[in-house]
Amino acid sequence: MSNPFLSPSTLPYQLPPFADIAVEHYAPAITRGMAEQRAEIDAITAQPDEATFENTMVPLERSGQTLTRVLRVFFNQSSADSTDEVAAIEEEFAPQLAAHEDAIELDGALYARIRHVHERRDALDDEQRYLVERRFTRMTLAGAGLDAEQKARLTELNQRLSVLQTKFEKNLLADTNDLAVVIDSVDELDGLSEGEISAAAQAASDRGLEGKHLITLVLPTGHPVLESLTNREVRERIMRASRQRAARGNQHDNSAVLLEIVRLRARRAELLGFASHADFITADQTAKTPQRVAAMLEPLAQAAARNARAEKPKLEQLAGHPIEAHDWAFYSEKVRKAEFDVDTSELKPYFEAERVLQQGVFAAATKVYGITFSERHDLQGYTEGVRVFEVRNEDGSELGLYLLDLYTRDTKRGGAWMNELIGQNELLDHPTIVVNNLNVSKPAAGEPTLLTFDEVNTFFHEFGHALHGLFAHVVYPSFTGTNVYRDFVEFPSQVNEMWMLWPEIVNDYAVHHQTGEPIDAGIIDRIRASQTWGEGFATSEYLAAALLDQAWHRLSSAEADAVTDVAAFEREALAAVGLDDPAVPTRYSSCYFAHTFSGGYSAGYYSYIWSEVLDADTVQWFEQNGGLTRANGDRFRQYVLGIGGKQDPLEAYRAFRGRDAVIEPLLERRGLAA
Template identity: 65%
Template sequence: MTDPHNPLLGASTMPHGLPDYRAIRPEHYLPAFQVAFEEQRSEIQAIATDDAAPTFANTIEAWERSGRLLAHVAHTFFTVSSADATPEIQRIDEELAPLMSAHSDGILLDGRLYDRVRRVHDDLAHSDLTPEQRYLVERRFVQMTHAGAALDDEAKARLTEMNSRLSVLTTTFEKNLLADTNELAVVFDDVADLDGLGEGEVSAAARAAADRGMPGRFVVTLTLFTGHPLLASLRRRASRERVLEASRLRGSRPGQHDNRPVLLEIVRLRAERAALLGFASHAAYVTSDQTAGDPRVVADLLRRLATPAARNAQREKSELVRIAAQEAPLPEGIGAADWAFYTEKVRAATFDIDTAALRPWFEAERVLHDGVFYAATRLYGITFRERADLPAYHPQARVFEVSDADGSHLGLYILDLYTRDSKRGGAWMNSIVSQSHLRGTTPIVVNNLNVPQPAPGTPTLLTLDEVTTLFHEFGHALHGLFATVTYPSFAGTNVFRDFVEFPSQVNEMWIFRPEILANYARHIETGEPLPASIVERLEASSAFNQGFATSEYLAAAWLDLAWHSLSVDEARSVADVAAFEAAALRDIGLDDPAVPTRYSSTYFAHVFSGGYSAGYYSYIWSEVLDADTVEWFDENGGLERANGDRFRERLLGVGGSKDPLEAYRDFRGRDARIEPLLARRGLGV
């Protein structure tokens, strides 16, 4: 019997299906999950035991109709567990992980259900289904086969055991990382140690210290990636080294937050699972159901890019050494803690640009309303209205109603901008509700960033990187808002992992478009637009430091591929995480100590606690499509409504209901070319 007082078990009383987070308490989640699990188990049991011959309606569509309550409860909870993971929420997450894994396996490995799906799939040639329905049948059959539904009972039992253990390990990895990131935040006693930072950055450090009970001191919280943004501004080398050292230590210290044994067990279990499923490695298993198809194709691309990227990074280092020598000798040469700092000096000397000095032109509210939203309105006709009457899951999260060009309701957009100790690192988009004609739902999408929050009354001034991140994540949000499908499995960003970054990367193109930039990049005090001369120099410097940027990314992508290309025996033989990393980076020629990998293994959340295992290559893979798409927009007039409508209709709007490369060819008229990417990153020589 369900609890009538549990707000998760009844229909939401909030507009558009927004969960009433004011009424939901932590103790409501696990009971709601248990009810939702049982409800879907009963629904799947009815499908699997149906005496009628399997059809699309009674098998595939019935499966799509199932699990509605579970989707609601899960999306509601996991939004909170990533963005406001209090100790109580973390305990629930740990208890829930194996339950979710077991529930998923119970469906995907059900032999009776698999037999019905296979029979519908076998009859496709004689069916009169719509293209979306045909594709759904194909995807369900591949999904179940890929999950192991064709295995015998003994193998399925072992597979379920491994999946359960992996769910616990990935949750543990994320919990360890969050705790160690908070513990390793760098505390400065003297404001002089923060020399070089702007008023807002110092204010944010003071606020972070005060929030931790250390008034009068200054705390620099750590970002997810290795290179902290403040390394570009901190003048004291000792301060830079402290921040970088803390960043690189995460998850690698002996003790309760040590992620090394956790990730080694993850790697071994993933390799064993892949072998059980008939694949040589986890990478082979993952890429077999992505657009890449084979890890060797990925490895070839990464190697093709690594050599020129490393060469360009060495050229950049030579220039950094020259600039540094003009100020003070660096007996040990340019180190990883120095690269960003002296890069800004080279940028200033070469292009007369100080990126830190640009922050007064990037006030957060203007960037959001007059940049991100304005570009979307110009391109797609959609509009935004903040709904202060609609509470989100945290007081810092803001809700906006999104209307389509005809004034009809499109969805809700939630922005959660600021960092806090309970929020995991990085930036991401997720859905609380996905659009589906079958379920009659409209989308609710969330963007999370980790911008330091200054003291009350002090404006939030973004770095150029943070502006880029906001535009990027909003590209994911647009994908979630625009996808218009019948079936929940195809909703929003439910596309192949190595395609999902494409729409978000495309949205970055509008940052420096003159008609957009002039609208949002205005000085916080004078209101003057960013001078045209600076814009020209920014554009001229677009390929600047790309040797470093490409190398640090490729190093991380290669680490991911290296870990997940191991066979079972190879995975069992690895005992030293640091030694494995070093060997992998030597193998691809990206082992320069001054250019560290964007993520080291012990804090590589994308692949050890997120959904990017054997898939971190997706960013560069998608960027081939992105650069080619930017070229198309340039060829067709840029920021014009007709262009936006075409991109929305043929790519964003189809969600996962069509093969992504087929959708791309429909939009572009041909396959993507790699040359625009090579030119963008300065890798054409």
């Protein structure tokens, strides 16, 4: 059987030939891809000629094409549509891939050649020079300057960490499925919409639980249904199940896995000459040090906790009893209704998914950037239900493909994200294909898909990542799409959230799915007026997770070895920053904190609010300069979205804004200015 990964796809935009791809293709393609790239690196270092950009950096950028093709498809499937067989392949190859990457990053001969080019970089053009600087910095931080014994130890640590991170995600997915809440009587779901009840019935039916309903768990601690479920006992069951995921004593306990990850990351940082994993990570981000992260986050945490404490009495007055974690969202919505005449749970009939996509998400991009979307029914996605759209520029030229995977399933990890299946670059003549994954509950056949307010916001957010990937235009593969600093990558996606409630956009997509009546403009005005309500809770639960991530990763090697109780460490860390209110739990507790223990955000979950400083400042710029105009969109695309990773992002922001970002718009947005 021929392996479809061993040559470029012949489909439009080089879309992977999903109809021809089988699970048995992955292992041989990964193995061959690693061998090919290793040979390509050896050919670079074997050259007798003096190192130059053309004979060192260019072939390095060209290397690993087979491996890249297979891994982008494989890792997309392992997160979006995993199976036991896929998970087994991931576990098998995680240490091998870590060792392969180390073999390149720690290659002394390659490092020497790159250092030689780096010393002579002033003769290069801007993108070439920045590529050399980034590669030299990356290899230096990775440990390319270590001696042979240290490199061997580093490789051993990285391989073990890759195994543990894969195991953490596998445990979390299994426990998330196991702890889904079974509801025996539909009466217990009072407060949910017909669509939500239909989705719960379908989820139960899919598991063979006919006549029952199933509330599947989402990645964050809080669940969207907690806003509207009237049954307090059911709300408590859902919250308890969410907070118990992968906890100590469970079948899929992540405690020991987590502790070993923390210890090994600390030892690796020490080996590389850093005081902690957080020091190691931030050294190559815009933040530069964990002290700068703390200097921003800790004062915000105090203000957020103060605001949350001020919000609680209003909730308790309505409830008539002390507020617990499973009560907060429910009574917060009641306060929003009483004080602002806004009930976000009543907005779902106006948020039909297809209309949100076409007249909201797509329409905003068309108005701001001039791009257009057409569905390609002739092209197949990686699993049933994945839709493929062709994206073109205003002049009709090709921009790329956009894939949408909207619905939740047991084989998909929680949360929402964007992946690239192929990233534009001129060197290899590659186009762009991006994927958005969401986790919307799928209703029964014939029922409309109605989104919550938060799901609409998430849709716009993730599409902002997709636009970033689509618009980036670069020469070299290393700079493609969203390959930017981790604490900058959320900025463009957060900016795209602004269009959700922009009048020209919301008035088109927020239409009642039954009556066809547009949403009352007064409701949107009241939503805007109510947006600082609840920010004490929202900011506190986010900052609790961000500071918990920092607490784990600011540990020295000796300190990490001394931690034996995950829950106790978490309690102490949250108490230390004043975010230990039991009614305001952290957005992610340690054992299900996938962003930091199995994703790419270790010591980097602060990135969202760090990027939000830029986002809030940019939204202010749009508002001051006429809002949703093509001229504004072109400027933002030119200076921010279009550069990919080929320029220092803060320099790009200064070019766009005319100055550095200031924090005041963020403080005003989150009600923290006082």
